[in-house]
Each structure stands twice: as C-alpha cells, then as structure tokens.
Amino acid sequence: MKDCSQLQAKDQFLPVKSPPKLTQGDTIVLKWKHGKQAVLMLCFDDSAPTHLDYTIPALTHRRITGTFYINPGNGPYRSRQKEWDSAASAPGIVLANHTYSHIGGMTEKEFEREIALANNELDRIYPTLPKNRLRSWGRPGVPDEQWGISEPQINRILKRHLMIERPPFQGPPFTMNGLEEMEAFIGKLLQDNEAKPLVFHGVAGDWHSVSLNDFLSLLDYVEERRDQLWLTDPLTWHCYKTERESARVVLLDSHSDQIRLSLICDEDTNLYHEPLTLMTGLPEFWQDVYVWQDGHPLYLEKMDGCVLYDAVPGGGDVILSNQRQND
Template sequence: MASRFARWPAGVQAAVSLTFDDALDSQLAVAVPLLEAYGVRGTFYVNPGPGSRFERDLARWRAVHQQGHELGNHTLRHPCSGEHPFVEPGQALERWSLAEIEADVLAASARLRALVPAIGRFSFAYPCGESFVGGGPRRQSYEPVIARHFTVARALGGAGNDPATCRLHRLESWVVHEVGAPEVVAAVERAVAVGQWAILCFHGVGGDYLAVEPRVLRGLLRWLAGLQPRVWIDTVQAVGEYVAAARADSLRAGTGQTSGRWAER
C-alpha cells in the first residue's frame, strides 16, 4: 500500500536513514569513511558512560559529529531483556522501573551534551529494540518516557515506516546482519517504492559483532547514490523532525495535506 503522507519535501518520494549502534571501533575505521566517500550522513547511537568505548575514542567521535553525522542516545547501561544470554541480572529490563530507565536515559543525554557541547538535538534508540520495563503484571512500555524527552526514537522490526502513521517514538528498523548487498538493497527498494521512510540498523562493519562485510555497506551506498535527489538520505533526527512538524502542520490545517511551508527542507 502506498504511503498516505501527502508528500515529501522538494519533490522527494521517500527517505532513508542509516544507523549504527554501540560506538564500535569498526564504525570509526570503516563505516564513517564509507559514508564520507558517498556524502551520506548517518546516525550513531552511543552509550556515553564513564569508561565506555565512546568516551575512550571521544576525540574521534567528536570529529564524526563535526562531519555532520548524528550522535544519538542509546542509554548509559544498555539494558535489555534478561532473556538474552549476554545480559547480566542488573541490566535486565524485567528488573527495572520507569523511574530507573528515565534516570538512565536522562543521564546519557546529559553526558552526551557535556562530552560533545555542540551536539544539538538528537534521537534515541532502544537497546535491543526493546521498549518495556518490568515483568509479568508489572510489564509496561517506557515509550511514553521517551516521548517526553525526544522528538523521535528508533526500535527494531521492519525496514519501512509510513510517515503518515508511524509511531515516531518507536520507529521500525531492519538489523543488517548475515546478508549481502542485494538483500539490503531489495529491502530498502520495497520501502522506497511506496514512499516510506526506510531505517537500517548496523553494528559492526568489517569487524566487531553482528558484523557485515564492508562491501555490503559500500554496495548499499553506491545504489543509494543513484537515487538522489528523489530519495532523501539523512539522519534519524533530521527526517524525524521534518515528519513530526509536517504531521502537526497537517493537523492544524485540518486537510490531511502538508502546507507550503514544508515544500522545502
């Protein structure tokens, strides 16, 4: 089904955001240079706690931000469900409360702003794509917590989001792992064909974990280069701000259409 969004800006038919989780070494060594080579801005979700990988390579991550890439909040402690074998008991979301997750998220935002003073606005990504705290009858979504503090947030799931109806505080994204460039291109192509916002989630690129070979990202970037300018390729925060504002504008107008003020980015 085609998107019900009235239109993307400046004749654009769809949007794509490339995201990278956990501030991995291979992202600095491989992913950032590839993005730069193709003139694409990505979103890097980091855990900025004391002693973290992000803090260890802070000078290099500051340079990434200065190049125009987004540095986003991925919490301080990266809590996930205790069902994952790599999650220690103290990191299990089943044991956390809404107050605890909010404190962690706000502390991560404060650290990001302190470590990267010019950071500006940024988006959030749920660790492991999981947006709940507590277990059994205490289980509840912390999406409302995130909605109080961010314009847009990324989860996991499918690659495409209908900009007219998607949940801006729990956007779908496709984890790119154990696939080749043709499969990645095909997933994005399906979303682009119906005017959606495709979001991809990478971890390692040529190293680290959940890794893909550099040729996968290179092949995707080469294909995306041929789609511009009809496909808008930008950070999650940039696209999310536009979609949120355009939807609000439509509601005010009461027409279901974006007004002329959103015709250009």
C-alpha cells in the same frame, strides 16, 4: 483568504516526478523533503569501533547522512571518546541516545538514569544545542528479562525527556542478510514511497557485522539513487512528518506580481521547526520567481507552472514574486 489545506489530502503528498496541476497560489506540502520519492535513514548502533575505522569515513566521503546511537558508559565508546568527539562535527554525522550502558531497565529509576546520563554526554558533545529539545532514542536490543518496566512506563520517561523513539529496527543480520537483500529493501522503499531506518552494528568486524565490501557497495547503490532518496536522520524525519500531518497553508493574497501565504501547523514551534517543502502554482506569465519568508530568501526549484521551496511553519508570511525583493 483561501485555505489551501483541502489540497493536502493524503493522495496529494506526491513525489515530484508526478506533480499535480496547481492554479495560481494553490499550495501543497510535499510528502518528503524536496519531493524525494522515499526516505532512508542509515543508523549505526552500539558505538562500535568499526564505525570510527570504516563507517564514518565512507559516509563522509560520499556526503551521506548517518546517525550513530551511542552507549557512552561502555568500553568501546569510552576507549575512543576523543575520536567520537571529532566525528560528531563531521558533515552528515549525527550522534544519538542508545542509553548509557545498553542494559535495558529493571526499574523506572534505572531506565531514567540510562537516558539522562547518555543525554548528558550528548549535551557535552553538542554544547550549542538547547537542552530543552527533541532527541532521538534507539531502543537497545537486550533480552526481555532485562526489562522490568512496562511500555507505558518506558514511554512516560521518554516523554519527560523529550525523546523520540526511532522507527522499528530493520537491518542485518536480523531482518536481512547480504547486499542483495539490503538493495531489495531500498528498492521496496522507493516503490512504496515510504520512510524506514536501515540499522547496522559492526562493519568489517565487531559484532552482528556486515562485510566491508557489502557495505561500500550498498553506499554506492544509495549514491546512485540520491536524487530519489531523502537521506536523513530519524529525528529530522520525525519532525518533518509530524509537522506535515497537521500543516495548513492559507493563501492571504494573490496578485499579478505577488503571492502571499501563511504556513502553520499544530505542533509546538519551540520544538518543531523543521522546514517543510511546499509546491505553489504560479501565474503562467512569470518568467522568474523569488521566494522569501520573514525577509529571508528560501531554497527553491522552479518547475512547469509551479515552484518548490522550503518554509518553516509559523516562521512568518511566505512571499512569492516575479521581482527581486529590492526591486
């Protein structure tokens, strides 16, 4: 058996535009899903009415993922609850926890209630998801005096409820203004091969708003760079990154007609089961390639001398062959 983990040094997490040379069976985990150059997480806070009026239709029309951090106890959400129920099932639309009523927390009991009540609403919206699951949390922007508990106290409660905090806030009108600055933010993201959220409140109205024209123009800008950007939600990004950081690939067998390997990571696979994108070197003479894990065919893209595919850590051996499984 050959441990491929030494290939996965930090400098080997490369975008597909500059793939390394891999010999037969050598495998690396790509930094971002499908070898994308950077990760953009479009997020929308406070369950603002304009999210239903303008934002969600614009995102679904373009098939762009958006994560909406809701406050189920507040008027804007409660007055249009049925519309939020419908929006939750739209392709690419994710609802997440922004606390129940956006008041911060003066005591541990109050803050835990804010988390739990918002989770209860999300469980109602997503009845098929297990309750014992990781969940994304966006910290509400409230004055410091509305927090009466410390960061360690906040973190203990988040951990108890399996909450994963969204990366630090970046978005208009607080850290950038206007279309040009938002486009520059994404351009820098691509340049640095990094992952960040871009967080909005109102769109064409409500509070802390951006204009509809700027927002739609930004979506067009994003769509033009879709082949370079992994457009996802913060929880999926967190799971991918966390799994990747402890992932190890062990080459079990490598023959002229088959490669067999194992993908493992140190995380609890009951909570962390996001597929990772692997790149494996192939024999030079293979004309075709087929990839399976636990008997299931995997997404793949053949490149010069290697193949890209998604596999789940701990999901069973990965088999690569130049013949179909039933041949």
